[in-house]
Amino acid sequence: MSTTTRTIPQAWLAAAAIGLVALFAAGSASTANLGQTAKPTVVLVHGAWADASGWNGVIAELHEDGYPVIAPANPLRSLSGDSAYITSVLAQTPGPIVLVGHSYGGAVITNAAAGNPNVKALVYVDAFIPDVGENVLALAGADSKVASSIEFKAIPPFGPNDVEAYIKQDLFRSTFAADVSPRTAALMAAEQRPLALAAGAEPTTATAWSTIPSWAIVGLEDRTIPPAQQLFMANRAGAKVVEIHSSHVAMISHPDAVTRLVERAAATTTAYRRSTR
Numbered sequence: 001m002s003t004t005t006r007t008i009p010q011a012w013l014a015a016a017a018i019g020l021v022a023l024f025a026a027g028s029a030s031t032a033n034l035g036q037t038a039k040p041t042v043v044l045v046h047g048a049w050a051d052a053s054g055w056n057g058v059i060a061e062l063h064e065d066g067y068p069v070i071a072p073a074n075p076l077r078s079l080s081g082d083s084a085y086i087t088s089v090l091a092q093t094p095g096p097i098v099l100v101g102h103s104y105g106g107a108v109i110t111n112a113a114a115g116n117p118n119v120k121a122l123v124y125v126d127a128f129i130p131d132v133g134e135n136v137l138a139l140a141g142a143d144s145k146v147a148s149s150i151e152f153k154a155i156p157p158f159g160p161n162d163v164e165a166y167i168k169q170d171l172f173r174s175t176f177a178a179d180v181s182p183r184t185a186a187l188m189a190a191e192q193r194p195l196a197l198a199a200g201a202e203p204t205t206a207t208a209w210s211t212i213p214s215w216a217i218v219g220l221e222d223r224t225i226p227p228a229q230q231l232f233m234a235n236r237a238g239a240k241v242v243e244i245h246s247s248h249v250a251m252i253s254h255p256d257a258v259t260r261l262v263e264r265a266a267a268t269t270t271a272y273r274r275s276t277r
Contacts, residue, residue, distance in 0.1 A: 040096035040120060040269045042262055044071040045086055045112075047103025047127070048195035049167050049176060050188070050249075054102070057255030058262070065263065074105055076195045079135075079202035083111035096120045096269045099208075100262055101127050102251060103224065104195060107136050107204060114206035121265035122209055122239075124216040125258055126225060126248045129233035130204040137200040139233065145223040149175040152197065164194035175223055178247040188249075207237075214239035215265045217258055219246035240264075 042062055044055045052071040059069050072089045075082050086108055090097060098121045101109035106127025113119040128136045140146060149171040152163040167176055172189035180188070216234035220227050220243055227243075234241050244250060244257050251258045 038095065039065075039067050040098050040266050041068045041070060041093050042098045042100060042266065043086075043090065043093060044069065045099070045101045045105035045109055046071070046074050047101070047105040047108075048076055048165070048200075049172075049192040050102065051191065051193050053191075054188075054249065054252055058251050058259050061255060061259040062262065065259075067263075067266065074108060076104070076193055076199060078196060078199045079107060079111065079204065082108050082199065086112035087116070090116055090119065093118070098123060098262060098266045098269065100125060103127055103248065104136055104199070106130075110208050111204055111206045113208035113212060116208075119208065119212055120269040122212050122214040123262050123265050124214065124234065124237075124239065125261075126217065126219045126222050126230065126246070126250050128225065129209060129214070129216065129230075129237045129239070130207075131236070132205060132207055133203050135201050135203050139229060140224070141226050141229045143226040143228070145171075145175045153194070162196055162198045165197050165200070166192060166194045176247070177249045177252065178221065178223065179253045180247070180249065184252070209237040209239070213265070213268060215242070215261055216240070217242045217244060217246075217250055217261050219244060219248060219250050221245055222248045224248035 046052050046054055052073055055071045059071060062069050070093060075085055090112060097119045099109045099113050099119050100123040102125040106124045107130050109122060110130055113122060128139050130139055149167050150165045151168050152165055154163045169189040173182060173185035177185045177188055214237050216239040218227055218230045218234065218241060225248065242261055244254055246254050
């Protein structure tokens with residue numbers, strides 16, 4: 001039995017290529033048009049002893065309301081390095097941005113957003129809002145329960161010059177997440193990502209909040225960053241403050257409240273106002 005090899009005429013290939021180019025061009029044009037009226041992108045930056053999954057509830061609600069969302073992994077290695085990484089994420093995110101930081105992530109966004117004209121709003125969730133020269137270890141204050149709850153582990157490549165800080169698993173819920181279920185807190189404790197101690201001691205070099213409108217949600221039952229410290233930092237930054245009865249992880253225990261605040265901040269951006277006309 002013989003087989004016949006058929007070759008596709010070059011003219012067909014050329015026509016197909018032209019068609020694909022036209023299809024992609026049309027898609028790009030549609031995307032560009034959509035981008036002109038779309039809601040701002042929300043970038044969520046987690047803090048220490050957490051990861052991006054802590055934003056799951058907020059992300060789900062934002063998606064339901066039509067917001068594009070990015071929740072990058074914060075390296076937690078050094079304030080300058082972490083901020084540079086988030087700066088690179090922002091540089092690759094087109095259009096207006098609402099930048100949200102939890103806990104240590106607040107210090108990161110304070111540095112990372114400085115000078116970026118696309119960042120239209122900052123939202124701090126139970127977060128540090130440092131000024132130039134300040135570090136998060138000092139800003140936590142004497143009433144924070146973290147100092148008595150952490151344990152240190154020297155792991156290469158840190159060696160003797162630095163250590164990683166963990167919250168002890170048996171103290172994790174009471175210190176960090178008192179208003180989530182014991183089961184959820186146990187999972188969070190087991191999965192926690194440690195903070196390099198040097199990151200907590202490194203001073204802030206920029207204050208994005210001095211030029212970008214800011215919002216802050218303050219957990220009145222927070223034992224990691226005491227409410228008084230949060231309110232001091234938020235008021236100093238001129239942030240619009242919402243107080244709720246929450247532990248340090250409001251985005252997990254009260255995702256509705258956090259989402260409402262993020263969307264309130266988003267509503268002030270030029271892109272959002274244009275899209276609702």
